[in-house]
Amino acid sequence: MGNNSNAGSYVPARVPSLAGVTAIAAGSYTAYALKSDGTVWAWGLNAIGQLGDNCTANSDVPVQVTGLRDVTAIAGGQLGAYAVKADGTVWAWGNNENGKLGNGSTIDSYVPVQVTGLSGVTAIAGGGVNGYALKRDGTVWAWGGNGFGQLGNGSTSTDLTDLSSVPVQVRNL
Numbered sequence: 001m002g003n004n005s006n007a008g009s010y011v012p013a014r015v016p017s018l019a020g021v022t023a024i025a026a027g028s029y030t031a032y033a034l035k036s037d038g039t040v041w042a043w044g045l046n047a048i049g050q051l052g053d054n055c056t057a058n059s060d061v062p063v064q065v066t067g068l069r070d071v072t073a074i075a076g077g078q079l080g081a082y083a084v085k086a087d088g089t090v091w092a093w094g095n096n097e098n099g100k101l102g103n104g105s106t107i108d109s110y111v112p113v114q115v116t117g118l119s120g121v122t123a124i125a126g127g128g129v130n131g132y133a134l135k136r137d138g139t140v141w142a143w144g145g146n147g148f149g150q151l152g153n154g155s156t157s158t159d160l161t162d163l164s165s166v167p168v169q170v171r172n173l
Contacts, residue, residue: 015031015033015043015061015062016061016062017061017062018033018035018041018062019035020035020036020037021033021034021035021036022034022035022036023073023074024074025074025075025076025081025126026076027044027050027076027077027078027079027080027081027094027126028045028050028076028077028078028079029044029045029050030042030043030044030045030046030050030051030076030079030081031043031044031076032065032074032076032081033062033074034071034072034073034074034083038068038069038070038071038072038086039064039065039068039069039071040052040064040065040068040071040074040081040083041062041063041064041065042059042062042063042065042081043059043060043061043062043063044058044059044060045058045079046058046059047079048079048080048094048095048108049080049093049094049095049108049109049110049111050079050080050081050093050094050095051063051065052065052066052068052081052093052094052110052111052112053065053066053110053111054066054110054111055110056110065081065083065093065111065112066111066112067111067112068083068085068091068112069085070085070086070087071083071084071085071086072084072085072086073122073123073124074124075124075125075126075131076126077094077100077126077127077128077130077131078095078100078126078127078128078129079094079095079097080092080093080094080095080096080100080101080126081093081094081126082115082124082125082126082131083112083124084121084122084123084124084133087119088118088119088120088121088122088135088136089114089115089118089119089121090102090114090115090118090121090124090131090133091112091113091114091115092109092112092113092115092131093109093110093111093112093113094108094109095108096108096109096165097129097145098129098130098144098145098163098165099143099144099145099163099164099165099166100126100127100129100130100131100143100144100145101113101115101131101165102115102116102118102131102143102144102165102166102167103115103116103165103166104116104165104166105165106163106165115131115133115143115167116166116167117166117167118133118135118141118167119135120135120136120137121133121134121135121136122134122135122136127144127150128145129144129145129150129163130142130143130144130145130150130151131143131144131167132170133167138173139169139170139173140152140169140170140173141167141168141169141170142164142167142168142170143164143165143166143167143168144163144164144165145162145163146162146163146164147162147163151164151168151170152170152171152172152173153168153169153170153171154171
């Protein structure tokens with residue numbers, strides 16, 4: 001809610017010190033805002049770096065995500081978030097279970113890290129244990145868990161440890 005109070009609200013409440021917002025996104029217990037100047041702001045739970053501010057302190061007021069400029073799109077995920085920069089690169093931060101940060105590892109990151117090998121991205125989405133990107137050429141790319149076929153690459157594994165920590169192209173789209 002962003003009002004420096006532990007009490008909830010049953011009516012809309014203004015988020016303090018946040019203006020010029022062009023897009024919003026929600027994650028698990030964390031909210032994100034993209035401002036017209038290309039910066040990203042976050043508030044809420046931060047146990048695994050979801051706020052992207054290089055710490056783990058929760059915040060009930062918006063804090064700026066570290067090191068992100070020229071952002072054009074944002075998406076929330078489970079315990080993390082994604083951003084697309086004007087140059088078409090994708091950045092992710094927070095929990096990295098199943099490789100959902102897309103940087104080739106499974107280590108959590110308290111600041112944005114670049115998703116490996118993606119460029120020309122125009123839209124982004126986050127899932128429970130996955131990230132997804134739409135490229136200018138119309139292809140869709142996915143990374144993270146694949147225990148139920150979320151990567152869309154033809155794998156039929158039901159192994160919940162099946163994952164790709166780097167983007168793979170979704171087939172047949």
